[in-house]
Amino acid sequence: MIFWQANGTIFTYGQTGSGKSYTMMGLYIYDPETKGIIPRVSNLIFTKLQESTCEIEYSLKCSIIEIYKESLRDLLSDSGVRLKIKEDPKKGAFVQGLEEVYVVCEEELMNIIALVESKRTVASTKLNEVSSRSHQLFVLEVNQKLPDDTEKRGIVNFIDLAGSEKVKESGVTGNKLEEAKNINLSLSCLSNVINALSSKADFIPYRDSKLTRLLQESLGGNYKTTLIVNCNPDPRNVEVTINTLKFAQRVKNIKNNVKLNIKKSPAAYSQIINELRHKIQSLK
Numbered sequence: 001m002i003f004w005q006a007n008g009t010i011f012t013y014g015q016t017g018s019g020k021s022y023t024m025m026g027l028y029i030y031d032p033e034t035k036g037i038i039p040r041v042s043n044l045i046f047t048k049l050q051e052s053t054c055e056i057e058y059s060l061k062c063s064i065i066e067i068y069k070e071s072l073r074d075l076l077s078d079s080g081v082r083l084k085i086k087e088d089p090k091k092g093a094f095v096q097g098l099e100e101v102y103v104v105c106e107e108e109l110m111n112i113i114a115l116v117e118s119k120r121t122v123a124s125t126k127l128n129e130v131s132s133r134s135h136q137l138f139v140l141e142v143n144q145k146l147p148d149d150t151e152k153r154g155i156v157n158f159i160d161l162a163g164s165e166k167v168k169e170s171g172v173t174g175n176k177l178e179e180a181k182n183i184n185l186s187l188s189c190l191s192n193v194i195n196a197l198s199s200k201a202d203f204i205p206y207r208d209s210k211l212t213r214l215l216q217e218s219l220g221g222n223y224k225t226t227l228i229v230n231c232n233p234d235p236r237n238v239e240v241t242i243n244t245l246k247f248a249q250r251v252k253n254i255k256n257n258v259k260l261n262i263k264k265s266p267a268a269y270s271q272i273i274n275e276l277r278h279k280i281q282s283l284k
């Protein structure tokens with residue numbers, strides 16, 4: 001549970017229909033047997049917070065973004081406004097004006113997830129009848145204040161990438177062809193970023209797509225990142241599967257530097273200062 005006090009990202013990568021959404025969200029989010037990672041982690045967070053023996057003040061907020069054909073959509077807002085990515089010197093790239101909803105219990109969070117699931121842009125292709133044609137970023141942020149005034153913050157990103165099928169294989173036309181091209185484009189930008197990071201290149205092309213800009217911290221920064229690779233066992237997909245595994249191998253070479261997001265209480269800082277003063281005195 002790194003995200004109690006640090007940042008983490010879990011993302012699923014693989015071809016269409018290989019089970020990325022199944023892994024992330026599951027079959028039914030309310031079913032203990034078939035629910036995916038997001039409902040399980042949500043349950044774990046609230047269970048742990050309730051189990052805690054000391055008085056912890058906490059808040060939990062979530063936001064959900066969809067990247068569809070290189071434009072960002074806030075899935076928690078009905079405004080339909082096109083969101084923009086901005087840079088902040090401290091927190092890096094962020095989505096301006098994104099709705100963040102505070103939730104107080106697991107049930108509330110599950111209801112939000114259920115609502116959003118029904119809103120997702122879904123279209124059918126020859127490869128997967130109910131195929132999600134967009135990337136989805138689900139962000140949970142937990143802030144805690146302990147009885148001794150220590151503050152901890154953890155952010156966890158769940159990223160369900162769209163399928164990476166080749167345009168000619170999916171047999172799509174018109175708007176769906178446009179979708180497939182955009183998905184291929186952002187995934188190839190992701191691949192370029194991974195290549196640059198794993199070969200320790202001087203320049204990392206994060207700014208080439210919305211997806212890589214938003215993943216910048218998760219890929220090369222202060223996040224503990226886990227990639228889940230989904231493969232289709234059908235022998236006809238062997239070439240795509242090999243490419244997917246090669247991608248995963250390159251991702252493994254990337255080393256991130258994760259720092260704990262802990263702000264000690266003023267009393268704890270005074271104690272550290274006193275100890276250091278004593279040390280200086282004894283050295284003198």
Ligand SMILES: Nc1ncnc2c1ncn2[C@@H]1O[C@H](COP(=O)(O)OP(=O)(O)OP(=O)(O)O)[C@@H](O)[C@H]1O
Pocket residue numbers: 014015016017018019020021022023027128130131132133161162163164230
């Ligand atoms: N382990 C599994 N057990 C049972 N059913 C599964 C499993 N994995 C995937 N499925 C089923 O296979 C189908 C395709 O899975 P899913 O939609 O998760 O693929 P995907 O990789 O997310 O596709 P896309 O790229 O289009 O989003 C779904 O009907 C899903 O319920």
